[in-house]
Amino acid sequence: MKRALRNAGLGGCLALTAGCATSQPNTFTFTADLPPNFSYVAVVYYVPAKGETCTVETKDNLAPVFNNAWRTEYKPDSEITIRRTRNGCPLVVSRIELDINATYGKTRGDFGGDSAGVVIRDELDPQYKRAFNEAGVSTFFGECQWLFRTAGTNRRIVKILDCKKTNAQGEPGRGRPFSAYTLDQLSGKTVRMRIKSADEERPAIGDTWVKVPNGWKRCMGDNFDDQYAFCFGNYKDFSGFQMPDGRQCTIYPGCTE
Known part of the structure; x- marks a missing residue:
């Protein structure tokens, strides 16, 4: 009788263990494959679960932020909770707002950023x-391009980051890098954002640079103090400019002709 009870208890433990082993995790991983000097910041938002009538004030439902210190403590993997409860209200993850940041110089302002989302x-x-896929990974794609211009009295190069959605073959789509999922897809899975850098940079403002065989030359405009310095058909008079590292140059990006 005692042996039967022990066996029954063991069977119950095994059943319980099996049940625990097959329970679905309440997290998924967001990660990114990015070019050198790129990073992301992820802000995760939650809303009441379907069918719930409760509400939670924003101060009690703050959005977790991953890689807020992206300059110094960047980590590509973020473990994101799928369901949580605040003030007795069941919440589910609703969206991830992503900032894609990239640096091009050593000063704090030498960076550009654009957005993506899930x-x-x-x-x-x-x-x-x-x-x-069979490994539990879903990948969405994008391409980021640097747009360059000059600013200030020394015509220093500054850059803007422009990111677009692409397919796996790199063919461009409309809008920013983006992906969408249902709640029941995410448990224990990995969502990966894969961004490539465009092969070439291009001017941020039209009719201010002239394309030459080995780069771009900056139109002079009325004079060196002309901050807009549109070409207006004058493709012979050019100005020098300053690179982010301080070099004085006449052609971008090679600096010297």
Whole structure:
């Protein structure tokens, strides 16, 4: 009788263990494959679960931020909670707002940024719902391009980052890098953002630079103090400019002709 009870207890433990082993984790991983000197900041937002009538004030439902100190403590992997409760209200992850940051110089202002995003819903139209592979990974893609211009009385080079959605083959789409999932897809999975850097940079403002065989030359404008310095058909008079590292140059990006 005692042996039967012990066996029954053991069977119950095994069943319980099996149940625990098959329970779904309440997290998924967001990660990114980025070019050198790139990083991301992720802000995660939560809303009441479907069917719930409760509400939670923003101060009690603050959005977790990953890589807020992206300059000094960047980590590519972020573990994101799928469901949580605040003030007794069941919440689910709703969206991830992403800032893509990249540096091009050593001073604090020498960086550019653009945005990307992930949306999570209870249901999605199949055409917007991204799938996972057998390893539990889903990847969405984008390409970022530097747009350069000059600023200030010394015509110093500054850059703007412009990021677009692409497919896996690098063909551009409309809008920023973006992906969408349903809640029931995410448990234990990995969502990866893969960004490549465009092969070439281009001017941020039209009719201010002239393309030459080995780079770009800056139009002079009326004179060196002309901050706009549009070409206006004058493709013979050019000015020097200053690179972010302080070099005085006449052609971008090679500096010297």
